[in-house]
Amino acid sequence: MLQQKDNTLRTCKELLLEFKKEKIQVNSSKIKFILKQNGKDVYNITAPFFADGKTWIAGRVEARDSEYSRIGFFEESEGEWVETEREALNLQDPFVTRIGGKLVLGGVEVFEDEERPGYLNYRTVFYRGDGILDLSRFAVGPDRMKDIRLCELEDGRILVLTRPQGERGGRGKIGYRFFESLDELDAESLQQATLMEHQFIPEEWGGANELHRISGGNIGVLSHIAGFDTEGNRHYYSTAFCLNPETGEYGPMKMIAERRNFQPGPSKRPDLEDVIFSGGLVRLGGGKAELYCGVSDAEGQKVLIDDPFDEYENR
Template identity: 55%
Template sequence: MRLEKTGIKSSAKLLKEFENAPQPINPQKLIFKGVGNRDVYNISAPFLDDGELVIAGRVEPRNSEHSEVYFFVNRDGKWIPKEGAPKFQLQDPFVTRIGGDLVFGGVEIFPHPTFKSSLWWRTLFYKGKNIADLEKFAKGPEGMKDIRVIELKDGSIGVLTRPQGEKGGLGKIGFIRIPTLDDLNPENLEKATLLEGQFTDEEWGGANELHLLSNGLIGVLGHIASKDEQGNRHYYPMVFVLDPDTMKFSDMELIATRSHFLKGAAKRPDLVNVVFSGGLIRKGDGTADLYVGTSDAEAQKITIADPFVKYEK
C-alpha cells in the first residue's frame, strides 16, 4: 500500500472520519492491587519477561505527579507488583526489544533549572536481558518526552522524537535513524527530521509504541491532543505508518475515543477526555488489543480492528 499524505488534519477532522471506521468493542478495566490507594495508569501493553506476561504501569497518588513505575504480573485476574522487580522514579513507561535485549524507558521529572517552582523532564532508557537486569544506558534531550526506538530490518535503530518550542511548537514528531543504541544521545536526537504536516499549531502529539511491520515499515501508535477554551485537555489514540527509507508517512487515523471505554475516575476535571496510548497487541486475526491510560487515573484495554494490516498487503 502506498503511503499517501493528504495534508494536516485536526483532531476534529480525524474524529469526523473515525465515525465511519470500525468501532472498538469490549472495553475492560484492568484491576491493580498492592500499591496502596494510588492510581495505576499509562501502562505498557503486556510483554514477556522470563516467560511470564508483565505490564509496566505508572503508579501515582491522585493529587500528585510524582510517580513510580512498577512491573505487574497477573494473579487470578488482578495485576499485582512482580516480586523482587525494580521500581523506577519515572512516568509513562514503554518497552521494546532490540538485539535480544529488553529496552525500557520512561520520563524523569526534576526541578526546572531556571523557572522556580516549575518542573522539567527528560526521557531515560534502560536495557538488560530481563527486568531484573535493567541498567540505564541513555537519556534524551532535556524537555523531550515521547521518544521511542525500534530495531529495523537491517539492524539499525529507528527513533521517533517529540521536540517542542522553536522546532516543534507544542509538540511534533521527528524521525532519525541511528546505527546502534550506542548512538542514542541528546545530540543525535536533536538532529531528527520533523515529519512535516501532521499537527496544526494549536494541537500536539507524540509516539507511544512502534511496531515493525512485515514489509519493514514502522507502524506508529501515538496520540494527538488539544486544549479547549475552558482549558480541558483532549487526548486521542492515533496511528500512522512511516517508511524509514523514504521518510514518507501515511495520514493519521484515530482508533478510539474516551467514550468507547468504561466510565471512571479522573485525576482532575480537565483530564476527563484523556486517552493515553500505552501499547498494542496484534492478534493475527485482523484485530488488536489496545492498552491505554484513561483520564490520568485508570488503565483499560479494548479490542480494535488491527490498524496496520492494510499496510502489509
Template identity: 50%
Template sequence: MKLYKNAVKTCEQLLTEYAMKDVSVTNTQKIKFTGVEHKDVYNITAPFQDEGEWVIAGRVESRDSEHSNVVFFVERDGQWVPREGAPIFELQDPFFTKINGELIVGGVQIYPHPVKADALMWRTVFYRGKNIASLALFFKGPDGMKDLRLVDLKDSIGVLTRPQGDKGGRGKIGFTRIASLEALSIPLIEETPLLEGQFVDEEWGGANEAHLLKNGLLGVLGHIASFDDAGDRHYYPMVFAIDPATGEYSDIQLIAVRNQFLPGATKRPDLADVVFSGGLVRHQDGTAHIYAGISDAEAQCAVIPDPFAQFEVL
C-alpha cells in the same frame, strides 16, 4: 510501497473521519491492580514476556500528585500485583521495546526546573538489560523531550522524537535511523527532522510505541491532543505508518475515543477526555488489544480492528 500524506488534519477533522467509519471497540475492561497502597495505576504498557511471565509496567501515582513510580506488575488470580523483587523506577509513562534481543525500558523523568522556581522539567530516559532484573540506565534524552522512542528495524534502529518549543511547538514527531544504540546522542535527537504536516500548531502529539510490520513499514501507535475553549485537554489514540527506507509517511488516523471505554474516575476535571495509548498487541484474526491510560486515573484495555493491517497489504 507508497504511503500518501495529505493535508494536515485537526483533531476535529480526525474525529469526524473516525465517526464515519463506525469502528467497533469491544471487550472493554478495567485492568485491576492491587498492592500499591490505594494509588492510581495508569498509562500502562501492553503486556510483555520476561523470564517466561507476562508483565505490565504501569505509572503508579497518588491522585493529587505528579510524582510517580514505574512498577512492574504480574497477574495473580485476575489481578495485577507488583512483581516481587523487580526494580521500581522513579519515572512516568513507561514503555518497552526489544532491540537485538535486548530489553529496553524507558519513561519520563521529572526534576526541578533549572531556571524557573517551583517548576518541573522532564526528559526521557532509557534502561537496557537481558531482562527486567538486569535493567541498567544507559541514556538520558534532551531536557524537555517526552515521547522519545526506539524500534528495531533489523538493519538499523528507528528513532522517534518529539521536540517542543522553537522546533516542535507544543509537540511534533520526528524520525531518523541509527546504526546501533551506541550512536544515540542528544545532538542527533535534536537534529532529527520533523514529519511535517502532522499537527496544526495549536495541537500536539507524540509516538507511544512502534511496530515493525511484515513488509518493512513501521507502524506507529501514538496520540494527538488539543485544548478546547474551556482549557480542557483532549487526547486521542492514533496510528500512522512510516517507510523507513524513504521517509514517506501516511496520514494520522484515530483508533478509539474516550466514550468507547468504560466510565471511570478522572485525575482532574480537565482530563476527563484523555485516552493515552500505552501499547498494542496484534492478533492473527485481524483484531488487536489496545492498552491505555484513561483520564490519568486508571488503565483499560479493549479489542479493536488491527490498525496496522491496512499498511501491511501495501
C-alpha cells in the same frame, strides 16, 4: 501508497468526525492492578510483554494529587496484575521494546527546573538488560522531550521517533532518525531528528507511543493527537499511521479510539476527563488488536479494536 503532503493533515475535530462516521464496535474493560501499597492509581500502561519467563505490564503508579510517580511491574495472576517486589524506577509513562535481544525500557524523569524555580522539568531516560530484574540506565534524552520511541529494523539499524517542542516542534511534532547502535543515543543526537511537518496543526500536538514492524519494511506507529478546548481542558485521542523509514513517507493519521470507547471511571483532574494515552497494541490476527491505554490519568484499560495496521500488510 504512502503520501506525506498536506493531505495527511487532520485536526482533532476532523479525525473525530471521521472516526464517528465509521461506527466502530469496541469491547473495553478495566485492568485490575494489585499494588504493594494501596491508595495510588495505575495508568499510562504498556501492553503486556514477556521477560524473565513471565508476562508483565509496566505502569505509572502515582498518587491522585501528585506528579511524582514510579514505574510498577505487574505480573499476571488469575486475571489480575500483581506488582512485583522490585526496586522502584521513579519515572512516568513506561514503554518497552527489544533491541539486539535486550529488553529496553524507557520512562519520563521529572525533576526541579533550575531555570524556572517552582516548576518541574522532565526528560526521557533509557534502561536495558536481559529482563526487568537487571535493568541499567544507559542514555538520557533532551530536557522537555517525551514520547521518544525505538524500533530495531530488519537490517539491524535502530529507528527512533522523537517529539521536540518549542522553536522546532511547537507544541509537539514527531521526528525520526536512525542509529547504528544504542550506544549512539544521547540528548544532542536526538535533537537532530527530521520532522514530520504535516501531522499536526500549530494549535495541536502529538507523539509516537509504540512502533511495530509490518510488511514491506514499513513501520506501524501507534500514536496520539491532542489539543485544548476553549476552556483549557485537554483532549487526547489514540491514533495510528504508517511510516516508510527508507523514504520518510508517511500515511495519513487515523483515529483508532477515544475516551468514550472505554469504561466510565475517575479522572485525575476535571480537565483530564477526555484523555486517553496510547500505551501499547497487541496484534491478535484476524484483523483484530487489543489497545492498552491510560484513561483520564487515573486508570489502565484495554479495548478490542480493528487492527489499525492490517491494511498495510502484504502491500
